[in-house]
Amino acid sequence: MDLKNFASAQQYFSRRSFMRTAGIASAAVASMPAFAMQAAAPAAPQAGRRGGGMGDDMGGGRAPRDPNTVIISSNENPLGPAPVALEAISGAAKKGGRYDREYSAAMTKAISEQFQLKPGYVRIYPGSGGPLDLALYSNIGPDKALILGDPSYEQGFRAAQTCKAKYIQVPLDKKTYAYDVKAMLAAHPNPGAYYIVNPNNPTGTITPKSDIEWLVKNKPAGSVVIVDEAYHHFSTEDSVIDMVAADKDVIVLRTFSKIYGMAGVRAGFAFGRPDLLAKFETVTSNNRQIGSISLTSAAAAAASLNDPQLVPLRRKINKDTLDNTLEYLQKNNFAFIPGAQANMFMVDVKRPGAEVQRAMLGEKVAIGRVWSIYPTMVRVTVGTPEEMKKFQTAFTKVMNSPTAPVAAHLDINDIPHELYRA
Structure with missing residues (x-):
């Protein structure tokens, strides 16, 4: 759309x-x-x-944020x-x-x-x-x-x-x-x-x-x-x-x-x-x-x-925006979990996810938190098309920026489950 x-x-x-x-x-x-x-x-x-010990939805804390920040962290629906x-x-x-x-x-x-x-x-x-x-x-x-x-x-x-x-x-x-x-x-x-x-x-x-x-x-x-x-x-x-x-x-x-x-x-x-x-x-x-x-x-x-048009139209809006975002990730060789059928997806940032969450907040885009079993994955909510364009711009910048040395990337299927259980 x-x-x-x-x-x-x-x-x-x-x-x-x-x-x-x-x-x-x-x-x-x-x-x-x-x-x-x-x-x-x-x-x-x-x-x-709305966030907690493993990382707040707003990027690791309750500090005031820039009012222009794109909020795609809590799986909310921007249509209201x-x-x-x-x-x-x-x-x-x-x-x-x-x-x-x-x-x-x-x-x-x-x-x-x-x-x-x-x-x-x-x-x-x-x-x-x-x-x-x-x-x-x-x-x-x-x-x-x-x-x-x-x-x-x-x-x-x-x-x-x-x-x-x-x-x-x-x-x-x-x-x-x-x-x-x-x-x-x-x-x-x-x-x-x-x-x-x-x-x-x-x-x-x-x-x-x-x-x-x-x-x-x-x-x-x-x-x-x-x-x-x-x-x-x-x-x-x-x-x-x-x-x-x-x-x-x-x-x-x-x-x-x-x-x-x-x-x-x-x-x-x-x-x-x-x-x-x-x-x-x-x-x-x-x-x-x-x-x-x-x-x-x-x-x-x-x-x-009782509104028969509400769910089908909003489902289509979400799917179109999600598909567009996943096409961007695929085109730029960013790995993500396939098969999402909701207003969220998970992308593999190949470094500690909380690090990218903080960096994205620095670009005025608040993305979701990290789950311990997938430490290099971050959750992203599907926002409006305009918001997801801003996400793409910020994500490209963050992923192409130099970072401090981190441990070699682990494929999520190779991570011992017991080590990352919350």
Whole structure:
């Protein structure tokens, strides 16, 4: 899509952790029977939804940045909420003096009809970070391990650390960068949960639905498969929400933060059998208040769900911009992880990734952080075409600049997994 058409699309469509681990973890420890006699140990420093110990999304710190900095670090959508969402927010705000008895119901009804779900199979939240914590905390613990991919979104193992649960990180498939579900099954005889981000964060790669179906069919009885579909709208692959409708041991999370451009507005869903969703209540006795979504957020979400053009057009805008950027990388012989189907990709900078992240910030382009299993890889969010042109200019300059001597480059498939585990 050229810049003129993109600008037109922007006019049509004009830009996840409400419940941070610290707050909900305290409630979890106090209320879950397995934790009654324990105190939650602080999680080891790691990168969270907006950065942390392994490197901040903004380039390694919280120092003020130049206001002209291109922000392609946190997987946000620069298009923002769609016009229909903004209009719905404006109308709903006028009713903000009363409790919401209208918009939340409309939001739940719209998504239930879309996936043919029976009543009780959907819960709404301010984003999907909170219900993801609830899904994890209610299924793992000291005697219930968590199996997840590596690299993967850090909220999974952070939850395991908080719950004092054993967690096993299974490297992605070396060829497809999909989750290796057979290796995940073999990793532990009776875990509490398997966590799959699909498409994956940070690689953007997809795990076929057939692989997840195989895992659900062959997993031990009593364990659940938690599928984080935060980025699913960017892909054309099938969702696994139909497995929820079929009463499988599956919990699915969805958010409006990504393709819908509502990261700051906060709206999301948890899908699951009523008994699995009811287990969320064992995590905290105050779940209703913690999970309350605002009237305006619910109105924006419902309106977005009912706009049939929103997702297809934004998917195309993202894909066109992603393809253009990957063509630039390939043309200039920069290696990257293939198969991205999200609004992010990973590029191999053949030196410590944090070094390039800092250098890019010096060029007023903020890119994403580094995952320990891939120390020479950096994650980059897909921004607007203009932003990605600035990325290309800055990246070429940084990659062609002399650097301090570093160890010989290691191919990511040759790195001993144990050495780089977070």
